[in-house]
Amino acid sequence: MPSVGLIACLLLAAALFVVGLYGAISHDSAVGILMSLEIMAIAVSINLMAFARFAAPAEQAALWFFAVFLMVITAAELGIGLALVVAIYRRARTSDVDDLHELRG
Amino acid sequence: MLNLIAFSILAFATLAGALNCVTADNVVHAAYWLLACAVAAAGLVWFLGAEYIAVMQLLVYAGAVGILVVFTVMVTHRSYADAQRPLKVSVPSLAITAALFALLSFGILSSQQLASLTRPTTPMQLADFGAQLFSPTDGWTLAFEIASLVLTVALIAAVWWSRDTDGNADEDADEDGDGDD
Numbered sequence: 001m002p003s004v005g006l007i008a009c010l011l012l013a014a015a016l017f018v019v020g021l022y023g024a025i026s027h028d029s030a031v032g033i034l035m036s037l038e039i040m041a042i043a044v045s046i047n048l049m050a051f052a053r054f055a056a057p058a059e060q061a062a063l064w065f066f067a068v069f070l071m072v073i074t075a076a077e078l079g080i081g082l083a084l085v086v087a088i089y090r091r092a093r094t095s096d097v098d099d100l101h102e103l104r105g
Numbered sequence: 106m107l108n109l110i111a112f113s114i115l116a117f118a119t120l121a122g123a124l125n126c127v128t129a130d131n132v133v134h135a136a137y138w139l140l141a142c143a144v145a146a147a148g149l150v151w152f153l154g155a156e157y158i159a160v161m162q163l164l165v166y167a168g169a170v171g172i173l174v175v176f177t178v179m180v181t182h183r184s185y186a187d188a189q190r191p192l193k194v195s196v197p198s199l200a201i202t203a204a205l206f207a208l209l210s211f212g213i214l215s216s217q218q219l220a221s222l223t224r225p226t227t228p229m230q231l232a233d234f235g236a237q238l239f240s241p242t243d244g245w246t247l248a249f250e251i252a253s254l255v256l257t258v259a260l261i262a263a264v265w266w267s268r269d270t271d272g273n274a275d276e277d278a279d280e281d282g283d284g285d286d
Contacts, residue, residue: 076259
């Protein structure tokens with residue numbers, strides 16, 4: 001049975017990260033941007049777990065903990081981000097980041 | 106170890122979910138594609154030997170975040186026309202991301218250190234992870250507590266931000282209910 005190595009996992013994670021990055025910089029809906037950020041977080045977590053699969057057993061706990069910590073940070077980020085989207089929508093009646101240019105000089 | 110067929114299917118599902126999420130015209134469809142992407146990624150992590158992390162990812166990335174996104178779309182994109190967000194294809198962002206991908210792939214493919222890591226090690230057991238996490242000498246107890254504090258503060262902040270602060274909210278304020286997601 002042919003098996004997949006570390007390189008394939010890292011390439012997949014890189015592709016996923018790049019797709020998320022493209023979405024994050026080209027969407028104009030704030031919810032779309034936050035979803036793209038989550039795709040990037042998923043890519044990082046695949047990366048971490050791929051490294052954990054090939055790391056020495058003593059180093060795996062650190063990678064697992066990074067993955068758990070990443071999950072906490074992503075959940076906090078998306079919770080606050082989506083709450084801000086709701087708050088901005090209340091005030092400006094839009095969730096388009098292109099329409100929010102009150103601070104532009 | 107991760108066999109080629111399972112990896113191909115899951116990698117294809119993850120990438121297809123991500124691509125469709127980014128390019129979907131409708132925000133709600135994008136949220137569902139994100140769900141598909143998160144579930145497939147959790148499957149990949151499962152096959153990488155980290156069952157606990159995979160289940161946590163399923164709960165957090167697919168479950169909690171998916172529900173949060175759908176709720177926000179429900180509150181902020183009221184009409185069908187509002188939810189239609191065709192992706193604008195912009196050449197500079199395509200160029201930036203393509204360049205980054207080329208850079209990353211070059212780094213991955215040319216690294217001798219990565220190429221030498223060919224033999225998968227035995228995956229860690231959950232009990233060992235717990236023991237190391239809270240080990241008194243070299244554990245991450247403080248970081249763990251800080252993480253839970255961050256999560257608590259973030260959730261309180263989320264409720265605070267999305268709450269209806271000014272009582273003079275406009276006509277559809279009632280439809281929002283508490284507004285806390």
